[in-house]
Amino acid sequence: MLRYLARRGLTYLVMIFLTTSAGYLLAVSTLKPALLEQERIPRPTPEQVATSMRLKGLDPDLSPWERYVEWLTAIVTRWDWGRSPNGAYINAEFGDRVWISTRLFLASIILTLVIGVALGVYSAARQYKFQDRVITSYSYLAYIVPAPIAYFLVQLGAININESVGERIFFVTGISTPGIGPGWAQFVDMLAHYAVPTVAITLVGWGSYQIAQRQYLLDNVNADFVRTARAKGLTRNQAITRHALRVSFIPVAQSIAFTIPAIFAGGFFAEKIFAWPGVGSWSIDAISLQDVNAATATLAYGSVIFAIGAILADFATTLVDPRVRVQ
Amino acid sequence: MTNLNAVDPAAVAQDAHLDNSDVVIGKSTIIFRRFLRNKTAVAGLVIFLGLTVFSFVGGYFTPWDKDTIDPFNIGMPPSAEHYLGTSQAGIDLYAMTVEGTRISILIGLVVGLVSVLIAAIYGCTMAYFGGKVDKVMLFFLEALIMMPALLVVAVATSGGGAGLKRDLPSWLLLIIVLLVFSWMGTARLIRSMSMSLMQRDFVKAAQYMGVPPRRIVWRHLVPNIGSLLVLDITRGVTGAILAEVAFSFIGIGIKVPDVSLGVLIGGATSQVQTFPWMFWVPLTVMFLLTGSLAMMNDGLRDAFDPSSSSSGRARRKIARLTSGQKKAS
C-alpha cells in the first residue's frame, strides 16, 4: 500500500514539475512587469527599471529559457520561489495566504461532501417523492448557475438579511474585523466572517454530490447482494443501509479526486467576491500586476492540490473497497 | 429475475407492430421522433433557437447600438425608447444584450463543437493504438487536467503588453483558451468507450472477416459512440457558456469594449441596488440559454437510449439522473 502511494506520488511529482515548468515559460513570455513599472510617476528610465528588476531576479533582458533555468535553480537549491516586481518574497507571501485559503475551504469541502452525500441518500430513499424532486431539481439548478454568480447572489441575500434585521449579522467581505481582542468576541467575529462564504461554496458544491450519490445508491438498491441480505432476514431498509450504502460510497470516494481541486478552483471566484486575501485572489492580482513568479507559484500550488486530491481519492477508495486493497 | 427480463413486453409489442407494417423506419427517424415526443426537450430547443435568432436579428428592432451613448437617457429604467433601459453610461441595454447573447452563443457553440471534435480524435487515437502511444497521450491529458485552467485564462487574457492581446479580440482569445482546457474529460470518456467497443464481439467479427481497420472505426466505432458525442456537444456548449460568464464576471474573460453576457452581469454587480435591470436582464438571458440547453440534453439522452420506450415518466426520470451523474464526474 505504502509503496503504491509512493509510486503514485512520484508520478504526480513529475506531472507537477511539467505543468509548473510549462506555466512558468508561458508566464515569463507573456507577462512583462517592466512595462507596468514604466507607468509609475515619476516615470523611471528604462535603465532604472531594468536594474530594479535585475535586483529582484526578474531581469527582462534574459531569454525565457535563461530565466527558467535561474528560477528552477533557486527553487531546487534554496527553495526560493523568487520575488514579486514590488520586491515582496513569494515564499513569505505565499505562506500567509495558503492558510487563509485552506481555512476557508476545509469547512466547505467537508460540508459539501457530508451534505451532498446525505441528501443523495435521503433523496434516493424517497425516490420520485416530493422531497426527492425538490432536492434533485435544486441540484440541477445549481448546475446551470456559474459559481461566481451564485456566490454573488448569496452575498446579496446576506446583505438583505442584514438590512432587514437592521443590524450587521454577517460580514460579506473580509476575514476578520481588525482590533477585536481574543476570546469570545473574536470567535463570534470569525463566525460572522466565515458564514457567508462557507454557505455560498457549500450551496453551490453539494448539488453534484447529491445527484451522484443518489444515482449510485439507486443503482445498488436492486443489486443481487441486497437481495441476498434480505433473504437472510434483513428488512429492505436495513439491507440497503447496511449493504447498498457502503458499496455506493466507492464511486463517490473516487470522485474526491476532482472535488478538492474543483473547490479550490471555485475558490478563486469565492476569494475574489468575498474579498478574502487567499491564494486565489492573490494569483489573479499577481497576473494583473504581471508578476511571473507569483503566478507560477500559484499554478504549482493548484497542481499540488490536484495531486493531493487524487492521492486522497486513492486512499479513500482503498478504505471503502477491499478489492483495491489487495492489489 | 431473468424471467422478467426475458419476456420483454416492449419487444413483443414492437414485434407485433412490425408484423403489421412492413416498413422499417431508420434509426435517425426514430431518434428524432422520440426527441420530439419529449415536451421539455422541444421547449428547450425552441428557446435556444429563439435566442439564437434574437441574437442575430434583434439588433434591427432598435435604432440604438452598443457603442452609441444616449446622453438624454443615462441610467434609465426600461421605456418605450430603450426597451430594457440604459446603463450608467447611457448605452442601450437591449442593444448590448443582443450583442452579448451573440458572443456567448458563439463562444458556446465553437467551444462545444471543436472540443468534442478534438476529444473524439484524441480519444479514438488512444483507444485504437493502445500500448505506449496510449500511455504517453494519457499522461499528457492528465497533466492538462492538472493545470488550473483559470490561471492560464487569466495569464492569456490579462492586460499589459502581451502580443496576443493586441492581435486578437478577447472573445477569440477566450475561445482558444477554453478549447485547450475543455476537451480532456470527453476524450477520456471516448477512450474508455472505444476501448470497450473494441472488445465487443461485433467488432471482432468484422476484424475476423478481414474488414480493414479504417472501415471498422468508421462503420462500427463512430456510430456507436455517436450518441455520446452529440450529448457531449450540448454539455460542452453549456459548459463553455458558463465558463465565459464566470471568467468575465470576475474580470478575466472577455474585456470591454467587447460585450458578452458575463461582462454585462459582472459590470452590473455594483449597481444591483441602483440599476437592477442592468443585472437581472442579462442574468435571465443566461438562465434561458443554459436552462434550454440542459432541457435539450435531457431529451437527447432519452432519445438515444436504445432501451427507451420513449413513453412514461419513469424512463425520463432515469435519463435525467444519468445526465446528472455525468456532470458529477
Next chain:
Amino acid sequence: MSSETTTGPAEPTGSPVERLHVAGLHSPTDAVLSVRDLHVRFNSENGVVHAVRGVDFDLMPGKTLGIVGESGSGKSVTSLAIMGLLPGTADISGSVRLRGRELLGLSDKAMCEYRGNELSMVFQDPLSSLTPVYTVGTQISEALTIHNPTMSRHAKEVRAAELLAMVGIPSPNDRLKAFPHEFSGGMRQRVMIAIAIANNPRVLIADEPTTALDVTIQAQVLEVLHTAQEETGAAVVMITHDLGVVAGMADDIMVMYGGKPVETGPVDEIYYNPRMPYTMGLLGAVPRVDAAEKSSLVPIEGMPPNLLHEPTACSFAPRCPLASEACLAGEPALAPVPGVPRHHAACIKSEALGGDVDVLDIFAAPPVPASRFDAIPRDERATVLQLKDIRKHFPLTKGSLLKRRIGTVKAVDGLSFDIREGECFSIVGESGSGKTTTLLEIMEFHKDQDGEVVIGGISNKQAADSRARNAMRRELQMVFQDPTGALDPRFTVYEVLAEPLQNAGMDRQAIRKRIMELMKLVGLQPDHVNRFPNQFSGGQRQRIGIARALAVNPKLVVLDEPVSALDVSVQAGVINLLDKLRAELGLSYLLVAHDLSVVRHISNRVAVMYLGKIVEIGEVDRVFDQPRHPYTRALLSAIPVPDPQVERTRERIILKGDLPSPLDAPKGCNFATRCPVYAALPPAKQEKCRTLEPPLEAVAPSAAARALEAGPVSVPDQRFACFFPDGELEEDMLVVQDQADHHAP
C-alpha cells in the same frame, strides 16, 4: 420410486404406489411449505404482465421439488414471491403457508422473521450475490445475528467456521477473513449455501444455483447442496432449466410454461411417462451425453407466450404440433392423468400420450442429415485446418513503472491437431483451460505466432501479405457465443449480412441475391432483412450470426459456445441447423463448448483440454464411452443426465477444488493436483506424475493387437496423456448416490 411430496391440488387417490405409504398420514397441513393458487402480476408500461398464473404445490419435510422451466416461465418469480422478495409493485394473490402459517400479506418486517431462518434461498449468480465490501465471515455472522441476537461473538465465529467447513471450504477459520472477490465462483456459491443453511431452515429454495458454474464445479455444488439438505433436514425447492440437474435429486417435478405449471408429478413419471407435449419436447430437446446413437433433437418452434394478454387457449398451442381446434377452446386446467397417481398434466390430450409415444414423431424432428464426406475414411479427406505446436504464453508482470516478470501463464502450451473436410472437431474443458485462447490464436493468424497454423493450405508463416490473409479469411469464419453482442445494434440484418460480402468485393445485385439465399438457408424469413437485431429472439439472432459466417462460403466455421446463451428448446433448433448445414454444405466445424452433451451430439472428434494442454483426443464415441484420462472421466461423470434412474445409481467423481491458476502449474502432469488416481497412488508412482510430463500417446492396443501392429487399421483414434489410466480412484472423491438417500426418514 415414489415420494411423499405431493404436487398439484391434493386429492385422495388410492393407488398401489400410494398404498406403500400409510394412507392419510400426510394431510396438506403436514406440508412444510404449501402454495395455493399463487398469482403474480406486474405493471409494466405496456400493460399488466401476468408472470405467475396459479401455482399449487405441497412440499413435505426433507423432500425435494424440482421446478423446471425456460426463461419467462415464471419459475424464479414464483420463488421470489414465496420469499416475499418481489418489488412492492408486484400484485401477489393466493396463499403461501409455511408450516401452516400464511406468509402472503405479511409486512416486510414480519417476513424477516421467516426469511433466512425457516425459509432461505440460494441465488443464481454467486459473483454478484455477495456484498463485495464485507468479509465472508461478516456476511455469514450477519445471518446468525439477525435471528439469534443473543449469540456471543465467539459462538458466531465458531458456527461460521463450522458452516464453511460443512460446505467444503478448506481452512475455514482463515477464509472467514477473506473478501468475496478472493473466492472463485464455485467457492462463492458454497458461501451462499452456508449463509442459507446457517439457521437450519425448514425450506431451502435454490434458484438455478449452478447455472453460472463449470460442470465439475456444478457437481461439487450439487453435492454440497445434498449434504446441506442432509445436515439440516430441509425441504428443497430446486429451480432450474436443466432437466439433468434435478433428475438425480428431486422427488417431484413441476414443469412450468407461460407462468403456469403444465405438468407435475413424481420424478420418474415426468421423465419416463410425460403427458404434456411441452415436457416431452423439452426432454427430447436435450442431447444425451451418454447416448452414442445419433438422432435429431426435438426442436420446439416458435416463442414463449406473451404474458401481457390473458391466454384464451392452451398457451403452448401455438408451438404444439398436436394442437387442434379443441386446444384453442380454452386454457386446459392441470388435471390428474388417469390411472397414474399424483401425476397431473394440463393437456386435453394427456390421456393419449404415454411412455410409448415417440416424441420425435410428434415434433417432426428432421431426419439425421448425412454428409457426403461421412462415407469417405478420414485419412483420405483433405485437411482444412492444421495446428502444429501452438503456444501462447502471457508474461505475468508486477509493478507499473518498472515491470518485473514474476512468471508465465501458459494459456496454450504446445497444441497440435488437425481438422478434415466435413468434420466437426470439438474442444472441451473447464473455463481457464485454454479453449478460447486456442480459438483466438487461430483467428489471429499472423506470422509472429509461436507455432504454425495452416488454414486451407495457407500457413501463417507465409501469410505476410494481406492477400494471403484475405484468402484465409474466406476459408474460415466464426460464430460467437453471445448472439446479441456479436451483431452491431445499429445495423439492420441486411447490413450485417452484407458486410462480409462487400468486403469480398461482390456487387450490389449479387449481394442482394446471396443475402436472400442465406436467410432461407438458416431458416429466417427473407423479408425480415430490414429489421434490427433487437427485434429478433435469441435463437433467431444466433441464426443471423451463422448466416453471416456462411456468407463467404467458408470451408471451416469456428463455433464459440454457439448455443450456451440460448434456452433449451431454442438450442435444439440451432443444433439441428448446424448439423444440417454441415451435411448439406460439406462444412467443417471447430466447436468450443462446455456442454459435453452438445459436443457429443454434433462432433466427430473431440479434444479434452486441461491447463493449456490436450489431455485426451480422439473419436467422440470412443472418448466418451471409454475415457482413459482421469480428467476426462471426471468431466464426463460430472454431467448430469436427464434420466433419474441413471442419475441415482451412477458413480460420480467429484474433483477437489478449482482449476489451479496456470501460474502454479506443476512440473509434471498438470492434473496431478486434482487427480483422483494420483491421490490413490503409492508415493513412488506419485513421484513420476509430479516430475515427468506424460506424453500424448495412442491407446495401447492389447498384447494381441500389439503383435499385429503392422496393420494401422487396428489403432483406435484415441490418444491420451496419463501414466496410470487404469489406476484406482481415490474413494473420497467418489460419490454414489444411492436410493437409500431418498428414503431416509
